[in-house]
Amino acid sequence: MYRRQATPAGSDDLVRRQATSLLNKLVSQNFDSISAQIIAVANRPNDKGEHDGRALEVVVDTCFDAATSQPMWSDLHVRFCRALVDGISPDVRDERLPGPKGRTVAGRKLVRRYLLHILHEDLDKGWDPDDVEGKKTQNYIALIRFMGENFKTQMCSNRTVHWHAKKLLTDVKSPPRGTEIEAVCIFLQRTGVQLETGSAWDQKYLDAYFFLIRQWNLDVRISPRHRFMLQDLIDLRTRKWVPRKMVSPKTIPCSKAEARQQTIQDDQPHERMPGGPQGAEGKDTPRPPSKAGDLSNFGKIRRGLPMPFRPSSVFAGKKENKRETLPTSSSQNASSMITQVRPMPSLENLQN
Numbered sequence: 542m543y544r545r546q547a548t549p550a551g552s553d554d555l556v557r558r559q560a561t562s563l564l565n566k567l568v569s570q571n572f573d574s575i576s577a578q579i580i581a582v583a584n585r586p587n588d589k590g591e592h593d594g595r596a597l598e599v600v601v602d603t604c605f606d607a608a609t610s611q612p613m614w615s616d617l618h619v620r621f622c623r624a625l626v627d628g629i630s631p632d633v634r635d636e637r638l639p640g641p642k643g644r645t646v647a648g649r650k651l652v653r654r655y656l657l658h659i660l661h662e663d664l665d666k667g668w669d670p671d672d673v674e675g676k677k678t679q680n681y682i683a684l685i686r687f688m689g690e691n692f693k694t695q696m697c698s699n700r701t702v703h704w705h706a707k708k709l710l711t712d713v714k715s716p717p718r719g720t721e722i723e724a725v726c727i728f729l730q731r732t733g734v735q736l737e738t739g740s741a742w743d744q745k746y747l748d749a750y751f752f753l754i755r756q757w758n759l760d761v762r763i764s765p766r767h768r769f770m771l772q773d774l775i776d777l778r779t780r781k782w783v784p785r786k787m788v789s790p791k792t793i794p795c796s797k798a799e800a801r802q803q804t805i806q807d808d809q810p811h812e813r814m815p816g817g818p819q820g821a822e823g824k825d826t827p828r829p830p831s832k833a834g835d836l837s838n839f840g841k842i843r844r845g846l847p848m849p850f851r852p853s854s855v856f857a858g859k860k861e862n863k864r865e866t867l868p869t870s871s872s873q874n875a876s877s878m879i880t881q882v883r884p885m886p887s888l889e890n891l892q893n
Contacts, residue, residue: 556582556596560603567617576621580628594635594651600625601655605663605687612683619690626652626696653697660688664708668720678720685709685724689731699739702732703746710753716762725754726770734782751778 559582567575583600604625608618626649634647638654646654668681692702709728713721729750736743757763758771777784 553595553599556585556599557603560600561607564603564607564618564621567614567621569617572617572620576624577628579621580625583625584630584633592634592636592645594633594655597629597633597651598635598655601652602659605659605684608687609663609680609683612679612686615683615687615690618687619694622652622656622691623694623696656691657697657701660684660705664688664705681720682723682727685727686731689728693731693735695735699736699743702736703743706732706736706746706750710750716760717757719764719767722757722763722767722770726774729774730777733778737778737782747778751775 560579563575563579563582579600583597585596601622604618604621608615629648629652631648633651634645635651635654636645638646638651640646640650663684669677688705691697692705706728709721709725717725733747736747754771754774758768758775760768763771
């Protein structure tokens with residue numbers, strides 16, 4: 542299996558420094574020009590005339606490092622990966638990687654191969670539960686987010702998405718830890734639409750995933766925060782992957798205008814609303830003003846509508862909201878259900 546090569550201090554170090562410098566300058570305003578310069582660095586031939594794709598490999602590796610260390614710019618890094626797939630030269634090839642039918646992998650397929658292998662290698666490292674500072678855990682979550690956003694752009698086939706989804710769901714112990722649940726939720730939030738609109742096999746896979754997710758949601762050993770995350774994921778699929786409408790923050794002029802309107806409404810005199818005690822003609826009878834020292838009406842109660850001393854209709858007809866229960870089954874059976882849908886292919890066969 543292909544492994545990421547160590548970076549020597551020669552031309553690869555120069556490529557890495559150039560790619561890092563350009564990625565640090567990458568913003569939305571200069572995306573086209575900066576990405577074109579990075580792609581030109583990736584298309585650079587080897588000094589020795591060897592077709593090993595080292596420049597492209599170093600560029601992809603540098604992009605992964607930037608995406609995991611700077612998750613706030615992951616959207617730009619995903620856009621760059623898409624631009625790299627579209628802009629790489631078909632002459633860039635790696636003779637070390639055997640392709641289908643003995644052909645050399647080159648061009649777009651080579652970019653996808655590097656992306657998958659580097660992603661798989663970082664995914665195998667996982668996260669450290671004993672990490673006190675949480676840097677490895679943050680990098681792991683950033684990697685899952687970057688992976689899901691890349692798959693969301695349909696850069697890879699659905700079979701590749703299923704391979705990584707099953708790996709995230711089955712390589713866990715019972716009960717799953719919070720970081721593992723968060724990784725599953727982040728990944729399926731970004732790839733669920735792609736799988737839901739796929740073939741019948743894709744939907745069968747997805748049903749098996751959510752069968753296990755519902756079992757996790759009923760496990761009281763999981764913290765309430767992560768159970769809410771699982772419930773939000775289940776609700777998202779129920780809404781056909783349509784997110785809740787986000788309320789945009791109000792601007793300062795809008796808030797001032799609403800405050801002025803509320804002040805105007807508060808200054809207006811309030812009219813007496815109908816439905817109070819009524820006289821003989823069915824109209825409201827205003828209470829006569831009382832004189833100072835007049836105690837003749839003391840203790841008298843004006844008869845109005847009778848007040849019922851019983852439970853109001855608010856509580857009538859209210860049914861108990863029973864939580865959805867699933868058939869009793871262990872998480873091991875659910876995990877085996879996922880793997881038995883179809884055998885998990887090897888990473889070497891995940892070709893587009």
